[in-house]
Amino acid sequence: MGRRLLLSILYVSPPCPSSHSFFSMEVEADLRPILGSSLVRLDSMRIKQIQNHCVYTSMDELASLSCQAANLRSPLTSCDKLVNSDHVVYLKWRFDEERGVSVFLGYAKVGHKNLFLHDMEQKTYEGSMLCLLDFYVHFAEQRQGHGKEIFDYILQMEKIQPYQIALDNPTVTLLAFMHSKYSLYRPIWQNTNFVVFPEMFCALSDGSGHNGQKAPDGWWRPSTPRRFGGGSNETRWLDGAISGHPAKGHAMSCPVDADQTTEGTLANRANQARARKAHILSSKPLW
Numbered sequence: 073m074g075r076r077l078l079l080s081i082l083y084v085s086p087p088c089p090s091s092h093s094f095f096s097m098e099v100e101a102d103l104r105p106i107l108g109s110s111l112v113r114l115d116s117m118r119i120k121q122i123q124n125h126c127v128y129t130s131m132d133e134l135a136s137l138s139c140q141a142a143n144l145r146s147p148l149t150s151c152d153k154l155v156n157s158d159h160v161v162y163l164k165w166r167f168d169e170e171r172g173v174s175v176f177l178g179y180a181k182v183g184h185k186n187l188f189l190h191d192m193e194q195k196t197y198e199g200s201m202l203c204l205l206d207f208y209v210h211f212a213e214q215r216q217g218h219g220k221e222i223f224d225y226i227l228q229m230e231k232i233q234p235y236q237i238a239l240d241n242p243t244v245t246l247l248a249f250m251h252s253k254y255s256l257y258r259p260i261w262q263n264t265n266f267v268v269f270p271e272m273f274c275a276l277s278d279g280s281g282h283n284g285q286k287a288p289d290g291w292w293r294p295s296t297p298r299r300f301g302g303g304s305n306e307t308r309w310l311d312g313a314i315s316g317h318p319a320k321g322h323a324m325s326c327p328v329d330a331d332q333t334t335e336g337t338l339a340n341r342a343n344q345a346r347a348r349k350a351h352i353l354s355s356k357p358l359w
């Protein structure tokens with residue numbers, strides 16, 4: 073009986089032929105039949121379909137490196153959490169034909185959130201938008217263009233402009249990246265530690281169709297007027313507001329001030345955010 077149990081455990085958890093060398097996150101297998109192209113969009117359904125222990129392990133380990141890079145206590149991303157969420161991961165990897173290994177290079181996780189925002193004049197806005205929740209390129213592969221490829225792929229797949237994505241608690245490196253690759257250099261820190269850029273609000277047209285009538289897809293008037301910062305109690309919508317994923321049905325219909333899928337890490341995130349924001353605001357920009 074004991075032997076049968078042991079055999080069944082071994083069957084359920086086959087060893088993953090992965091080698092986690094210092095330099096890269098590698099799987100000793102050709103993952104092309106499983107993952108397809110080198111830039112791949114993985115939503116919860118696709119992750120479930122993969123059914124490959126090595127892929128799950130390598131993604132989780134890359135997420136652990138991201139966690140270390142951001143000085144967090146626990147990773148923001150894991151395959152376990154992804155299968156139960158409406159977040160989407162964009163993964164970059166390559167197959168090294170010479171060595172017969174698949175190398176995981178980096179990923180970005182995005183998801184829709186309902187956010188209250190203010191612009192530089194403290195005017196307030198409310199709506200649903202795509203947020204960059206976790207973004208990491210393996211430390212041995214950074215500054216070689218992988219990050220830009222991943223980000224461009226997100227823009228292409230989600231049909232948005234770079235300024236239409238909110239950054240969740242960005243690092244100084246990510247802000248440098250947004251500056252150098254997309255000329256977005258005036259971050260507006262929100263109370264929620266999200267960052268958006270003024271370009272996001274440029275599309276606002278006061279009173280042109282949204283005047284208390286019908287909000288654009290994904291945006292709406294709050295039931296109670298809100299008073300933020302400068303005292304404005306008027307809520308506006310963005311012309312170019314990005315509607316939520318139609319297929320996902322706006323599952324997160326409550327305002328959030330942090331990534332809700334990171335159970336157990338929220339307090340940690342808030343502390344990190346405070347420290348990081350103070351550091352970024354007080355230090356000389358890198359770019």
Ligand SMILES: CC(=O)SCCNC(=O)CCNC(=O)[C@H](O)C(C)(C)COP(=O)(O)OP(=O)(O)OC[C@H]1O[C@@H](n2cnc3c(N)ncnc32)[C@H](O)[C@@H]1OP(=O)(O)O
Nearest residue numbers: 206207208209214215216217218219220242243248249252
């Ligand atoms: C919402 C969030 O996820 S916040 C967390 C963001 N993630 C991190 O900070 C983790 C550590 N950093 C990384 O993983 C990567 O550097 C990323 C994801 C930010 C960018 O990926 P990369 O593959 O390096 O990007 P890519 O090569 O396309 O562009 C490089 C640009 O990013 C910026 N950048 C990357 N690394 C650094 C760095 N160490 N110092 C300053 N700027 C940097 C620069 O603008 C650089 O352009 P340059 O080389 O012309 O100066």
